[in-house]
Amino acid sequence: MKKTAHAALEKLKSGGRRLTAARRAVIEALAEAEAPLSASEVLGILVKRGVGADRATVYRELEALSEAGIAVTVRFESRAARFELAGGAHHHHAVCVKCEAVSDVEADAELEAAERRIARRSGFKVLRHSFELFGLCADCR
Amino acid sequence: MKKTAHAALEKLKSGGRRLTAARRAVIEALAEAEAPLSASEVLGILVKRGVGADRATVYRELEALSEAGIAVTVRFESRAARFELAGGAHHHHAVCVKCEAVSDVEADAELEAAERRIARRSGFKVLRHSFELFGLCADCR
DNA sequence: ACCTTACTGCGACAATGTCGCATTGTCAAG
DNA sequence: CTTGACAATGCGACATTGTCGCAGTAAGGT
Structure with a gap:
């Protein structure tokens, strides 16, 4: 295990x-x-x-x-x-719309910074977020 | 109309x-x-x-x-x-988990930049993405 | 007015969950 | 080791969210 x-x-x-x-x-x-x-x-x-x-x-x-x-x-x-x-580090996913493969995408510091900025601007308290990419993987593109 | x-x-x-x-x-x-x-x-x-x-x-x-x-x-x-x-500008959503209110979040330049960086790193061709925030709105927090 | 075919309603079906209830299985206290 | 509490399970009914084929309807160009 x-x-x-x-x-x-x-x-x-x-x-x-x-x-x-x-x-x-x-x-x-x-x-x-x-x-x-x-x-x-x-x-x-x-x-x-x-x-x-x-x-x-x-x-x-x-x-x-x-x-x-x-x-x-x-x-x-x-x-x-x-x-x-939920074990690993915070990450997101890139989903290939052709072969359906899912690859992990490591969290990006800028992404998180953008999220905090957005939260501050709007008075919204972010508890969690979703960020997924859809497109073509290296093999299918 | x-x-x-x-x-x-x-x-x-x-x-x-x-x-x-x-x-x-x-x-x-x-x-x-x-x-x-x-x-x-x-x-x-x-x-x-x-x-x-x-x-x-x-x-x-x-x-x-x-x-x-x-x-x-x-x-x-x-x-x-x-x-x-799809009329307006590209935007995302902040969804309040308490009152279910949905507010628009304008697209952030840094966010898009992070997406491009991720794409470059992974060889993934991004066609579209989802980015939604879940949390508490200004009224509910 | 007429033809083509996009669109619609109907009904059956599929996928994804959700719930109540009686029964079973865990596990810790004795 | 036995036993009691209650977490977890199986079963079956039901709800929600779509999807599809087919026959009939109607939009819009000629």
Whole structure:
């Protein structure tokens, strides 16, 4: 198991949550994924691994992980929400509209500065933001 | 009718599209809205005005407007896509997580510069991006 | 007035969640 | 190790948000 998955489990336990097979499997699926996963993708992975989880369970689990700050929700253009573990550094995503590949984009200092500037101008207190790029990846362009 | 709505109709006509009651009503609804509208909100407005439009028609219309570049799609945290007329300057949105108010945020030159820098670093050709702020508006903070 | 075809309504269906309720499984206290 | 509390699960019904095919309607040029 990856370090991020381990840390996530620790964080959960210290929040009154219990360690179940489904939960462990969901976290591991997210930890091993290269890109944010949708609920149905997570469900597919669990099924492939022989962990029979219900659809509702997966949704509830993903919601619980988000609430606990262990996972973050991202929305691209498709309808389904996607989830990734919150372990690493703050980053954004570049989504290829042709091959659907998702690559991480490290947070840019100027970007954050621009956000603070915007917040100051408008009196808006920013809690979080979304910033995603859509276009063609190096292979598809 | 607002100027933006008028311009949108002109743009449509010069694209082989026809001017129907439903189309006119959808465009007017978007033109008069203070914030991006979801399909069901648009439908609600049409019904209130006595323009009996079918759900499928509204969806098709919004899609057509997006394809024509007359409307743009934005996604906040909720599931439904939202639409606004593309008339004005490029901008982003600040969404209050408490009162749900949406205010426009003018595009920031630094933001765009950061985007170009990111694109250059990664070999990614950016076609469009999303940037939305979530937090507390001046009234709710 | 007529033709072409864009547009519409209807109804079925699909994808993505959400919820209540009875049952099961965790885990820590005893 | 047993047991009690309650977190978590499975099941099934339902809601929301779209999508699609098809037959009928109507916009707009000729």
